[in-house]
Each structure stands twice: as C-alpha cells, then as structure tokens.
Amino acid sequence: MKPGKPALSKAELKAKRDKYIFGSVKHLFADPPHFVKGQGQYLYDQEGREYLDMFAGIVTVSVGHCHPKVVEATVEQVKTLQHTSTIFMTQPMVDLAEKLAEIAPTGLSKSFITNSGTEANEAAVRLARLASGRHEVIALKHSYHGESHLTSTLTANHNFRPEIMPASGIVHAENAYCYRCPFNKTSDNCQLECAQDVERVIQTQTSGKPAVMIAEPIQGVGGTITPPDDYFVEVKKILDKYGVLFIADEVQTGVGRTGRDWFGISGYGVVPDMITMAKGLGNGMPIGAVIARDELSDRVSAQQQINTFGGNPVSATTALAVLDVIEEEKLIKNAKEIGDYLMEGFKDLKKRHPGFVADVRGRGLMLGIELAAKDKTPLPQQTARVIELCRENGVIIGKGGLxxxxxxxxxxxxITKENANTLLEVMGKAIATVEKESQILV
Ligand SMILES: Cc1ncc(COP(=O)(O)O)c(C=O)c1O
Incomplete structure (x- = not known):
C-alpha cells in the first residue's frame, strides 16, 4: 500500500492477491479480514472493525502490536543506519548477542543472528554437524522446524512436507503426546517410553553416532504438545550417553512465552547445547538467532559465515527493545499469571463439554485445546468452525495439530485478565454453538 493511498476493499485485495501471490500462501480464515492496523492486543480491519488478537501473528507479536517503545527504537535506527551486512562491524548486533548471552542458560554465550526461525535451525544443525564431525539428526514426530529443504525434512507433519526428495540423515522419534500416547499409556502407568524411544531410534535407525537432536520444548504447530515435566531430563541423559548434541527450538516457546523463564527448555530443567529463536524476539520484525556453547562455535570459527540481512542494525535494535520491554513490564510473570487463569477457564470448558473439548494443555501463554469425540476421533471441521465463529465475534485464535x-x-x-475473560466468553459460546450443530448433524 502506498503511503497516503486508501486501502483496497477486501474484495479488491482478494482479486489482486489471487493474481499475484502464489496459491500456496493460504490464509487461516475462509473469508480473511483485510487487516490494516495493529495496536496492543488489537487488530483493525479495513472497515474499522476491532479484533482481540489471541494468536499474535503466528505466535510472534510478543509485546503487543506496534509497542511504542519498540516502534520508537526501530524508527530511530532506520533513520540512522539501516544496513551494512555481517561483513561490516556494527554495534546493535553485538549488543543483542550480549543480551542473549545474559538471558540464555549458563554456558550458552555466542550467537549467530539470522532473519528467521528456518535460518536459525539451518545454522544450528550446520554448526552441530561441523563441530561434531557427524551427520545424522534426530527430530520428533509432529514437529515443525521450518520451510527450507533441511528444516522441512526435520518437520514431521505431512501438511508441511512437500513432495520433494527429503534431506538426508534425518530420523524421527515418538513425541510426548500424552493425550494420544504413542505407547497407549496413561498418566497412571507412564514410564516415559517416549523418552526411551530416542535411544531405540539411535540404536535402530542411525549409525549409533548422530550429530544432534532438535526438539521444541512444547510443539507449537504440532498442537501445543506439552511433554511431562521429566521428559527432557530423560532424553538428555540418553543424548549424553551417545555423545549427541541437543538443540532446543525455541522459535515459539522463547522469550518468556511459557511463563517460567526466558526459555521453555529451562522450565524442564535441561541446558541444551544450542537454542534457536525467532518470532517473538522481533515482535514481528524479521529476525532469528542461534545461541550456542562457546566451544561449539569456536570449533568452526576458521570458516566464514555470511548473512546479508542477519544481525542488521534495525532488526537487532528492535529485538533489544523487545527484550527490554519484556523485562521492564515483567511479562514473563504476566504470561504465567494470565496463562494459569486461562487454563482454569479451559479446564472448566472441558468439564462442560465432554466428548468435544478433549484435552487442554500448555504452559504460560502457549496454550492448546484439542477438540475430539469421546473415542478420540479428531474434530477438524468443528475446530475450523469454532475459529471462524470467534473471528465473526471479534476474537482471533489459531489452529494446529497433525x-x-x-x-x-x-x-x-x-494481555490482561479482561482480554482473557473476553476470549473465554466468546470461545465458550462458539464451542457451545458448534457442539450443538454437530449433534444435530449426527
Ligand atoms: C518451532 C518452529 N521452528 C521453526 C519455525 C520456522 O520459523 P520461520 O517461519 O521464522 O522460518 C517455526 C515457524 O512456525 C516454528 O514454529
């Protein structure tokens, strides 16, 4: 949109989109609003309608749309120095890396700054392979790690695996999906077979010497799959036994979302060898990062790594402002408080709608509600309908899961308690309506 020009109508924009944008770029809603403005927790469409945004892009707007402090820092930097690239020395990238070292678990103190989560995961696996001299990578079923050739092969969800020759050397272990336990266990007899599966995979599907395992502390696109508290401790023991490095993909869970610490993996009591992040780090500005143990990055320092836009002064300045806001406004604590409050509301929904709201899970503000029948048959159409109904009633929520x-x-x-109450009310009504509709259909 050119500055000063009126926005196109929704219909005009749709027609133009269909003419010029790849059809593979799909939107969440069948009849997508044309968003033109964001402020705090709210989005506004071209007709001036306000929506409470409970999905934050795709889990990206960590401190609210157009947060004034973040905007001010970003605009000031755009006006001062926008670009040089990594072959020139600038301060914002280095300041950001210093800040990441401060908030990361002890021992992780050197960063490579990228433009996205995909690039961060690419860089992390590359570092793991170069540093270890090994090739194979373990990922988890139902994971999502990005769009590139390598990261789409790491991804174990057919919806995001194009029909192209997969990248080599990648194997998948069962995930800790308690509601649909791959080993048919329940919380009463769980012995963390899913964690033991990592060892089985190493023994049966690799040379016995994989380079690295990559896992999301809580699977995001996979449907907020939240492992039991002791899962990652068990996994890490196995990885250590075989000399396998561990990357925590914190692209969604990072920068405080899980409400326990800056990173989701810290809540599981494990220190990884590398953390990758993106999304919430820039509040919507393109940025990603890998932060690694010094000795790993030092092993490859003889090589040159270039990233034209990675660590550019503008995105780095934005990220620094985002981290400052999270600290100043005590947002990790807020994520826990409001997250716990929402979870209570979700548990109540589950009680009121048995055989429809099947499972509620997550930590902090990384939450999921699985819709399934009493026999666990997934209810994707009903899920899509709930999401559309919420949009019609001014609340944006997301969708996922295999x-x-x-x-x-x-x-x-x-977000505030008031925002949480609005969500609970609007989503509660949508769930009741859709449950009733599907009973009529049956
Ligand atoms: C856990 C995880 N890793 C990696 C990515 C890829 O990030 P990006 O879309 O910034 O490339 C995503 C994106 O949704 C993600 O959720």
Whole structure:
C-alpha cells in the first residue's frame, strides 16, 4: 500500500492477491479480514472493525502490536543506519548477542543472528554437524522446524512436507503426546517410553553416532504438545550417553512465552547445547538467532559465515527493545499469571463439554485445546468452525495439530485478565454453538 493511498476493499485485495501471490500462501480464515492496523492486543480491519488478537501473528507479536517503545527504537535506527551486512562491524548486533548471552542458560554465550526461525535451525544443525564431525539428526514426530529443504525434512507433519526428495540423515522419534500416547499409556502407568524411544531410534535407525537432536520444548504447530515435566531430563541423559548434541527450538516457546523463564527448555530443567529463536524476539520484525556453547562455535570459527540481512542494525535494535520491554513490564510473570487463569477457564470448558473439548494443555501463554469425540476421533471441521465463529465475534485464535483439531491460544505476553475473560466468553459460546450443530448433524 502506498503511503497516503486508501486501502483496497477486501474484495479488491482478494482479486489482486489471487493474481499475484502464489496459491500456496493460504490464509487461516475462509473469508480473511483485510487487516490494516495493529495496536496492543488489537487488530483493525479495513472497515474499522476491532479484533482481540489471541494468536499474535503466528505466535510472534510478543509485546503487543506496534509497542511504542519498540516502534520508537526501530524508527530511530532506520533513520540512522539501516544496513551494512555481517561483513561490516556494527554495534546493535553485538549488543543483542550480549543480551542473549545474559538471558540464555549458563554456558550458552555466542550467537549467530539470522532473519528467521528456518535460518536459525539451518545454522544450528550446520554448526552441530561441523563441530561434531557427524551427520545424522534426530527430530520428533509432529514437529515443525521450518520451510527450507533441511528444516522441512526435520518437520514431521505431512501438511508441511512437500513432495520433494527429503534431506538426508534425518530420523524421527515418538513425541510426548500424552493425550494420544504413542505407547497407549496413561498418566497412571507412564514410564516415559517416549523418552526411551530416542535411544531405540539411535540404536535402530542411525549409525549409533548422530550429530544432534532438535526438539521444541512444547510443539507449537504440532498442537501445543506439552511433554511431562521429566521428559527432557530423560532424553538428555540418553543424548549424553551417545555423545549427541541437543538443540532446543525455541522459535515459539522463547522469550518468556511459557511463563517460567526466558526459555521453555529451562522450565524442564535441561541446558541444551544450542537454542534457536525467532518470532517473538522481533515482535514481528524479521529476525532469528542461534545461541550456542562457546566451544561449539569456536570449533568452526576458521570458516566464514555470511548473512546479508542477519544481525542488521534495525532488526537487532528492535529485538533489544523487545527484550527490554519484556523485562521492564515483567511479562514473563504476566504470561504465567494470565496463562494459569486461562487454563482454569479451559479446564472448566472441558468439564462442560465432554466428548468435544478433549484435552487442554500448555504452559504460560502457549496454550492448546484439542477438540475430539469421546473415542478420540479428531474434530477438524468443528475446530475450523469454532475459529471462524470467534473471528465473526471479534476474537482471533489459531489452529494446529497433525489433525488440524487443536485451537491454539498464543497471544502477546502483555494481555490482561479482561482480554482473557473476553476470549473465554466468546470461545465458550462458539464451542457451545458448534457442539450443538454437530449433534444435530449426527
Ligand atoms: C518451532 C518452529 N521452528 C521453526 C519455525 C520456522 O520459523 P520461520 O517461519 O521464522 O522460518 C517455526 C515457524 O512456525 C516454528 O514454529
């Protein structure tokens, strides 16, 4: 949109989109609003309608749309120095790396700054392979790690795996999906077989010497799959036994979303060898990062790594402002408080709608609600309908899961109790309506 020009109508924009944008770029809603403005927790469409945004882009707007402090820092930097690239020395990238070292678990103190989560994961796996001299990579079923050739092969969800020759050397272990336990266990007899599966995979599907395992502390696109508290401790023991490095993909869970610490993996009591992040780090500005143990990055320092836009002064300045806001406004604490409050509301929904709201899970403001029948048959159409109804009533929520039957609630970390109540009311009504509709259909 050119500055000063009126926005196109929704219909005009749709027609133009269909003419010029790849058809593979799909939108969440069948009849997508034309958003033209964001402020705090709210989005505004071209007709001036306000929406409470409880999905924050895709789990990206960590401190609210157009947060004034973040905007001010960004604009000032755009006016001062916008670009040089990594072959020239500038301060914002270095300041950001210093800040990441401060907030990361002890021992992780050197960063490579990228433009996206995909690039961060690419860089992390490359570092793991170069540093270890090994090739194979373990990922988890139902994971999502990005769009590139390598990261789409790491991804174990057919919806995001194009029909191209997969990248080599990648194997998948079972995930800790307690509601649909791959080993048919329940919380009463769980012995963390899913963690033991990592060892089985190493022994049966690799040379016995994989380079690295990559895992999301809580699977995001996979449907807020939240492992039991002791899962990662067990996994890490196995990885250590075989000399396998560990990357925590914190592209969604990072910068405080899980409400326990800056990073989701810290809540599981494990220190990884590398953390990758993106999304919430820039509040919507393109940025990603890998932060690694010094000795790993030092092993490859003889090589040159270039990234034209990675670590550019503008995105780095934005990220620094985002981290400052999270600290100043105590947003990790807020994520826990409002997240716990929402979870209570979700548990109540589950009680009121048995055989429809099947499972509620997550931590902090990384929350999911799985819709399934009493026999666990996923309800993807009903999920899509709930999401559309919420949009019609001014609340944006997300969707995910291998079976597209998980409602995803992942708003900005500074939402209020009032916002939470609006969500509970609007979503509660939508769930009741859709449950009734599907009973009539049956
Ligand atoms: C856990 C995780 N890793 C990696 C990515 C890829 O990030 P990007 O879309 O910035 O490339 C995503 C994106 O949704 C993600 O959720």
């Amino acid at each position: 079976f597209a039957n998980v409602i995803r609630i992942k708003p900005a970390l500074n």
